[in-house]
Every structure is written in structure tokens, then in C-alpha cells.
Amino acid sequence: xxxxxxxxxxxxxxxxxxxxxxxxxxxxxxxxxxxxxxxxxxxxxxxxxxxxxxxxxxxxxxxxxxxxxxxxxxxxxxxxxxxxxxxxxxxxxxxxxxxxxxxxxxxxxxxxxxxxxxxxxxxxxxxxxxxxxxxxxxxxxxxxxxxxxxxxxxxxxxxxxxxxxxxxxxxxxxxxxxxxxxxxxxxxxxxxxxxxxxxxxxxxxxxxxxxxxxxxxxxxxxxxxxxxxxxxxxxxxxxxxxxxxxxxxxxxxxxxxx
Amino acid sequence: xxxxxxxxxxxxxxxxxxxxxxxxxxxxxxxxxxxxxxxxxxxxxxxxxxxxxxxxxxxxxxxxxxxxxxxxxxxxxxxxxxxxxxxxxxxxxxxxxxxxxxxxxxxxxxxxxxxxxxxxxxxxxxxxxxxxxxxxxxxxxxxxxxxxxxxxxxxxxxxxxxxxxxxxxxxxxxxxxxxxxxxxxxxxxxxxxxxxxxxxxxxxxxxx
Amino acid sequence: xxxxxxxxxxxxxxxxxxxxxxxxxxxxxxxxxxxxxxxxxxxxxxxxxxxxxxxxxxxxxxxxxxxxxxxxxxxxxxxxxxxxxxxxxxxxxxxxxxxxxxxxxxxxxxxxxxxxxxxxxxxxxxxxxxxxxxxxxxxxxxxxxxxxxxxxxxxxxxxxxxxxxxxxxxxxxxxxxxxxxxxxxxxxxxxxxxxxxxxxxxxxxxxxxxxxxxxxxxxxxxxxx
Numbered sequence: 001x002x003x004x005x006x007x008x009x010x011x012x013x014x015x016x017x018x019x020x021x022x023x024x025x026x027x028x029x030x031x032x033x034x035x036x037x038x039x040x041x042x043x044x045x046x047x048x049x050x051x052x053x054x055x056x057x058x059x060x061x062x063x064x065x066x067x068x069x070x071x072x073x074x075x076x077x078x079x080x081x082x083x084x085x086x087x088x089x090x091x092x093x094x095x096x097x098x099x100x101x102x103x104x105x106x107x108x109x110x111x112x113x114x115x116x117x118x119x120x121x122x123x124x125x126x127x128x129x130x131x132x133x134x135x136x137x138x139x140x141x142x143x144x145x146x147x148x149x150x151x152x153x154x155x156x157x158x159x160x161x162x163x164x165x166x167x168x169x170x171x172x173x174x175x176x177x178x179x180x181x182x183x184x185x186x187x188x189x190x191x192x193x194x195x196x197x198x199x200x201x202x203x204x205x206x207x208x209x210x211x212x213x214x215x216x217x218x219x220x221x222x223x224x225x226x227x228x229x230x231x232x233x234x235x236x237x238x239x240x241x242x243x244x245x246x247x248x249x250x251x252x253x254x255x256x257x258x
Numbered sequence: 259x260x261x262x263x264x265x266x267x268x269x270x271x272x273x274x275x276x277x278x279x280x281x282x283x284x285x286x287x288x289x290x291x292x293x294x295x296x297x298x299x300x301x302x303x304x305x306x307x308x309x310x311x312x313x314x315x316x317x318x319x320x321x322x323x324x325x326x327x328x329x330x331x332x333x334x335x336x337x338x339x340x341x342x343x344x345x346x347x348x349x350x351x352x353x354x355x356x357x358x359x360x361x362x363x364x365x366x367x368x369x370x371x372x373x374x375x376x377x378x379x380x381x382x383x384x385x386x387x388x389x390x391x392x393x394x395x396x397x398x399x400x401x402x403x404x405x406x407x408x409x410x411x412x413x414x415x416x417x418x419x420x421x422x423x424x425x426x427x428x429x430x431x432x433x434x435x436x437x438x439x440x441x442x443x444x445x446x447x448x449x450x451x452x453x454x455x456x457x458x459x460x461x462x463x464x465x466x
Numbered sequence: 467x468x469x470x471x472x473x474x475x476x477x478x479x480x481x482x483x484x485x486x487x488x489x490x491x492x493x494x495x496x497x498x499x500x501x502x503x504x505x506x507x508x509x510x511x512x513x514x515x516x517x518x519x520x521x522x523x524x525x526x527x528x529x530x531x532x533x534x535x536x537x538x539x540x541x542x543x544x545x546x547x548x549x550x551x552x553x554x555x556x557x558x559x560x561x562x563x564x565x566x567x568x569x570x571x572x573x574x575x576x577x578x579x580x581x582x583x584x585x586x587x588x589x590x591x592x593x594x595x596x597x598x599x600x601x602x603x604x605x606x607x608x609x610x611x612x613x614x615x616x617x618x619x620x621x622x623x624x625x626x627x628x629x630x631x632x633x634x635x636x637x638x639x640x641x642x643x644x645x646x647x648x649x650x651x652x653x654x655x656x657x658x659x660x661x662x663x664x665x666x667x668x669x670x671x672x673x674x675x676x677x678x679x680x681x682x683x684x685x686x687x688x689x690x691x
Contacts, residue, residue: 146638153634157625160270166688167621171635174617174681178639185642189649243273308551309691332557340548346487358476361558
């Protein structure tokens with residue numbers, strides 16, 4: 001069915017998929033809106049976090065780091081899932097844009113991993129008395145960061161873009177299958193080895209304002225991720241499609257503007 | 259019949275060719291010509307299904323090779339640049355493995371005969387690492403003398419490093435294969451005494 | 467022998483024969499395993515109780531590293547000499563001969579580690595009752611490492627700096643195997659029983675056997691393109 005539909009295009013254009021050409025201006029148009037939303041949501045979220053939310057009875061002011069830590073940890077996992085999703089779409093449908101989306105997402109996911117790890121360590125020092133405790137969540141987060149590094153290193157190491165795309169997609173999918181297994185095994189290992197009893201996410205009993213602050217920050221990180229990914233995918237599209245006529249026209253226009 | 263329509267090949271940054279169409283009927287021999295770097299090997303690999311074209315499609319006996327890989331590869335014999343020899347195995351072991359891996363059931367005697375015919379009678383039991391370049395290539399070529407029923411032969415520079423007698427023998431074998439209704443697609447830099455001169459496709463004429 | 471199993475048997479036989487003719491490589495892997503394990507007492511001190519408690523982890527980490535070091539050999543030679551192209555042109559299912567290559571690789575590199583491990587465990591004064599669990603956990607776990615590692619080896623085939631990249635790709639994936647493998651011996655020693663760990667390793671092996679060869683076959687097709 002798909003094949004029958006695609007056939008008429010084939011004679012006309014070398015590049016079967018018109019999607020990147022349509023997506024390029026769309027991404028350019030949407031990105032500023034998401035960036036704006038991210039900025040506004042971050043300001044509201046931080047205001048809720050630092051001025052509205054009450055001080056925690058047990059942990060004092062330190063707990064406020066969860067407003068950054070938890071959304072970042074959530075986001076780092078979502079981004080990996082979305083990467084795996086685009087990779088699967090790319091491998092099944094053979095759409096280039098999907099691979100480019102996966103590659104544009106990876107640095108943001110790794111960044112959120114780092115944010116979650118650093119804020120976790122900063123919270124850990126006063127609470128556990130050590131910057132790092134082999135807590136199940138932190139350890140899984142660290143392994144997730146390694147998976148991001150692996151994906152990025154592999155796609156950078158392969159020069160042929162098509163091989164890089166597909167190889168990256170395979171390792172993203174293999175990683176996605178393994179993430180739950182890694183999480184489960186680390187948790188199991190942690191309970192056997194008497195890990196930390198206080199957990200960063202469980203500790204404070206949630207007041208309504210805390211929850212609100214956390215959700216606003218989560219939305220902010222979604223908006224940020226979308227904006228940054230759209231911006232990052234645009235040059236990728238230009239680079240990959242440089243043999244297509246529309247890219248030449250686009251580049252001429254860009255040069256004219258400068 | 260091999261039919262390819264509107265093929266394009268992108269190698270790294272360079273578009274090697276585009277809009278390339280070809281058709282090879284049973285009994286025909288096609289020689290891909292063109293200077294180095296114009297994509298002769300890339301085209302052969304695309305025709306074999308080892309590499310994917312940037313655009314276009316290939317059909318073997320009316321069926322797309324991408325959708326029906328296994329039955330296409332059952333009729334294909336490809337000999338590439340690398341002779342697919344392991345240095346630790348003897349020519350005979352290498353040849354028998356190549357047949358078994360391809361799913362062909364071939365007797366040891368037939369393999370020995372083919373190796374003797376191509377001039378490796380004295381090297382049958384030596385490890386492949388002591389063979390010369392020409393001898394290594396011949397081990398790969400020996401698969402053509404086994405009488406296996408595979409109708410499409412795709413050969414990348416089969417004549418390099420062969421002496422005149424071996425060139426003539428191979429040319430006769432290829433001509434016989436075509437006469438029996440098979441298809442040969444090859445690249446070569448040198449002239450060989452074919453019974454019927456092959457059709458030539460010059461890649462420098464279709465280059466992008 | 468059925469037709470479809472032809473390439474499987476041919477690849478298995480050839481790779482075992484090659485491992486035998488190139489047995490120096492196999493011995494290097496084994497020697498690496500032994501030397502790494504023997505380094506630990508110099509690093510952490512020769513106090514018997516401490517050695518006894520770290521023994522399962524040390525043996526498992528050393529086995530994991532030895533496996534990792536041998537992985538790049540899995541497809542490299544076949545890739546360089548063109549055999550991989552010929553195998554990919556075989557009309558039989560790719561997954562079959564991929565499994566054959568991994569099995570042959572494990573017999574040549576993984577199995578010797580499993581067989582030597584009990585002797586090394588005695589150097590750490592591990593009680594003899596736990597040796598059986600150690601061997602079983604390694605026998606179930608190292609094939610998983612080989613299967614997962616094969617995917618990484620196929621993805622990094624022919625790349626500059628492929629060895630380091632391979633390590634970066636597969637080491638995070640090895641963590642669950644390490645946890646359950648070393649954990650099996652630990653929990654046997656602590657008296658809670660290793661059944662759950664062994665069952666999970668067995669399940670992991672089945673899962674890896676079902677999924678990894680498919681990913682590996684896809685990665686090999688991409689690598690020769």
C-alpha cells in the first residue's frame with residue numbers, strides 16, 4: 001500500500017521524502033513559541049518553588065532542590081523513550097527525519113541527566129552526609145547518562161550519516177529495552193546492600209503548592225526540550241539534505257539576510 | 259531478468275550517480291565501465307542488495323529484491339574486491355565454507371577439481387596466508403567452476419592478477435554461463451576474449 | 467542435516483576450527499582473566515576475610531572485562547577479508563549464522579573462563595560449596611554478555627577507536643548481569659539461597675538469545691553498507 005502511494009514521486013525527485021523540506025520552516029516557526037513558554041513556565045515554577053512552597057519540616061530549605069531535580073530526572077527518562085520511539089519509526093518507515101529527531105534529542109536528555117545527578121548530589125551532602133550514595137535512583141540515573149553517552153559517541157564516530165542514523169537507532173532501541181531491566185536490577189541490588197533509607201523524591205509530604213511547582217517545572221522542561229530539539233534539528237536537516245534544491249535556495253536566502 | 263530503475267547512489271558527501279536505469283536480459287553480459295571513483299563497485303553492491311540505493315529500485319524476475327531477499331540471494335553469486343579468504347584456512351577449506359555458508363551442497367571432489375582447474379593443485383593444503391595475491395583471487399573464482407545453478411553472477415574485477423591462460427579460461431566460463439541463459443554483470447579494466455562482447459554501461463556518462 | 471541448518475553448522479565448525487588454529491588469542495583472554503583476578507589482593511590487601519567477601523565481585527568483574535576485550539574479534543576478521551559480505555548474501559536467515567558465530571565465540575572465550583573460575587575462587591578462600599553456584603552463574607551469565615556484546619561489536623565494526631566505543635556502549639548493558647551473577651554467589655554465601663538470581667539469569671539468557679541476534683543481524687547489514 002505504502003509502496004504504491006510513493007511510486008509517483010519517485011520519478012520527480014531524487015529524495016523520496018518531502019517531509020524534511022516541510023518540517024524545516026515549521027520547526028523554525030514553532031521553536032520560539034516553545035522557548036517563550038519554557039521561559040515563562042520556568043519563572044512561574046521557580047517563584048512557586050522558592051517563595052510560595054512552605055519549608056519542609058524534616059529537611060528545611062534544602063528540599064527545594066527537588067523542584068529542579070525531579071522534573072530533570074523525569075525528563076531525562078522521557079527523552080530517552082522519545083528517542084527510542086523516533087528510532088523505531090525511522091527503522092520501520094525509513095524516514096530520515098525520525099533519525100534526525102533522535103539525534104537532536106540526545107544532548108538534551110544527557111543534559112537533564114547531568115542536572116538530575118548534580119542536584120541529587122547537592123541534596124545528598126546535607127541529607128546523607130555524602131555527595132554520592134549508591135541509591136537505586138541515582139545509580140540508574142548514572143547508567144542512563146552512560147547510555148546517552150554511548151548513543152552520542154556512536155553516532156559521532158560513524159562518518160557515513162546513513163549508517164550513523166541506523167546504528168544509533170539500534171543502540172537506542174537496545175538501550176530502551178534494557179532501561180527497565182537495569183532499573184529493576186539496580187533496585188534489587190540496592191535493597192540487598194542496605195542502601196540509603198531517605199529518598200529524595202519520597203521525603204517531603206507533598207503540599208498542594210509543592211505539587212503545583214513541580215508540575216509547572218515539568219511543563220517548563222517539556223517546552224524547553226521541544227524548543228531546543230527543534231532548533232537543533234534544523235541545521236541537521238540542512239546538512240543532510242544539502243543535495244536537494246530547496247536547501248540551496250534556503251542557504252541563498254540566509255546569505256542574503258546576512 | 260534484472261531490472262533497475264532510476265538508481266541514485268550517495269557516497270559520503272558525493273553523489274556518484276543518479277537516474278541510472280538498466281535492464282539485463284537472460285543470456286546477456288553487462289560490463290560496468292568508467293574511471294575509478296565513479297561508483298562501479300558501489301553499483302555492483304547495490305545490485306546485489308548489499309547496499310541500499312539512495313533512490314530507485316531493483317527487480318529480479320519482476321520482484322523487488324528488497325522485499326524478497328532470500329529467493330533473490332538464492333540465485334545470486336557475488337565475488338567482490340575482497341576474496342573472502344581466511345588466512346588460517348586452506349584454499350579447500352575456504353572454498354567449502356563459502357559454498358556451505360551460501361547454502362550450496364557441494365562435494366569435496368568437485369571443490370578439489372575446481373581448485374586444480376584454476377591452477378592451485380599444489381596449494382590445496384597450505385594455509386591461505388602463504389598464497390600470492392593472484393592465487394588468493396583464484397580461490398574465490400573457483401566458485402564459478404563448481405557448476406552451481408545460480409543464474410546471476412556479479413563479479414568485481416574478476417580478471418585482475420590472473421595470467422593469460424586463466425583469463426581465457428574464465429572468459430570462456432562466463433561466456434558459457436551466458437549461453438546457458440545466465441546473466442553476468444562485471445567490472446574489468448582489461449580486455450578478455452569473450453565469445454560475444456558484453457554490453458557496456460559507462461558510469462562517466464551517467465555521472466551526476 | 468537440514469538445509470537451513472547448513473550455514474549454522476558450517477559457521478560453527480569453521481569458527482571453532484579458527485579458534486583452535488589461533489588458540490594463542492584464546493589463551494591471551496584467559497591469561498588476562500587470571501592476571502586481573504590475581505591483582506586484587508595486591509590492591510586491597512591479603513586479609514582473608516576481606517578477600518572472601520570481595521571474591522564473587524572480583525571474579526565477575528574480571529570475567530566481564532575479559533569478555534569485553536575479546537568481543538572486537540567476533541566480526542573484525544570476517545569484515546576485513548570479505549567473508550561477512552558473503553555471509554550476508556547467504557539465502558538462509560541471517561540470525562542463524564549470527565547465533566552460530568556467537569556460540570562459537572563463547573565456547574572459545576567464555577567457557578574457559580567458566581572452567582578456570584573455581585580454581586581462582588580458591589585463591590580467595592571461597593568456601594567450596596559456593597563454587598558450584600559461581601560456575602553456574604558464570605555459565606548462564608557470560609553467554610548473555612557475549613550476546614549483548616555482539617550487538618555492540620557489530621555496531622562498532624570498522625570504526626576508529628572501536629574498542630573504547632564498544633566498551634562505552636555495552637558496559638552499562640552488562641550491569642544487570644553483573645548484579646545477578648555476583649549476587650548469586652553472595653546470597654548463597656549469606657545463606658539466603660541463589661535460586662532467584664539463577665532463575666533471573668536463566669530468564670535473561672533466554673531473552674538475550676531471542677532479541678540480541680536480531681539486533682546484531684540488523685547492525686551487521688548496516689555495517690557493511
